[in-house]
Amino acid sequence: MPKPMQKKQRQQRSDPRHKECPFCDKGAKYIDYKDYPLIKGYTDYFANIRQRYYTGVCLKHQKMLRTAIERARFMGMIAYRK
């Protein structure tokens, strides 16, 4: 008799890939460029846009975030490069 298949145990450590999108939780339909203190949190020290992998933002909202950041950068609210 073959042994029954054992279920693979999930690793308990916090995996960055299993984060939830903070914008999806709020049900955001649009990310405003005027909301620049909020957007600033999604850029790193050198003012680059943080990767989705680390922030947990979904693709749909990452695209909105990118446009918002680019607009805010153009208006001088956020730096292009530090």
Added chain:
Amino acid sequence: MTPVIDDTDLDTELDLRTYELCLLYGYPIQQKEEQDLLKEVEKLFTEAGGKQLMRDAWGRRGLAYAIEGQMEGSFVIYYYEIDPSKVREIDHALSIMPGVLRHMIVKPPKGYAMVPYANRLEEWLKEKEKLEEDREKKKEEALQKRITEKAMMKAKKVETDKKVESAETKKPMKKEELSTEIEKLISDDNLGL
């Protein structure tokens, strides 16, 4: 017979769209100049048949990088309902206008709720301060907890040490008793060793 639909009203309704204008001009500016500049901008829109929905003046803000040698500027945000074909002209006129550092005309998405952002910065700063205060409080509480736990552990250790010491002090007495008993046992002749 084909029904005749009078779509002139429909057209006029469809032609109008809401646009958002973000305007940036230098901060050290005289009041009169500022008023003239804003009047000119508003005039552009009114000439194009626009209808102002909202005006949101942010006031003085620091810039992230120098624009035309200025590190400070003031923002004004307008919401207008205008004909989309006239946006290009306004955009061009704004790019030529002296005194304007940056401008951007954006089409907000459908169902966009116009919210004034003028006082938001202060709110954000307050929130930030609060968060920092909470963090510091938590840190202090955690520190105090650790200190009290350490003190408790020390007290427990001292108690256990005392018990051990008391037990050790009793032991030599027992040894003497033991030796006497052993001697008694040895001296016993009845033991069948």
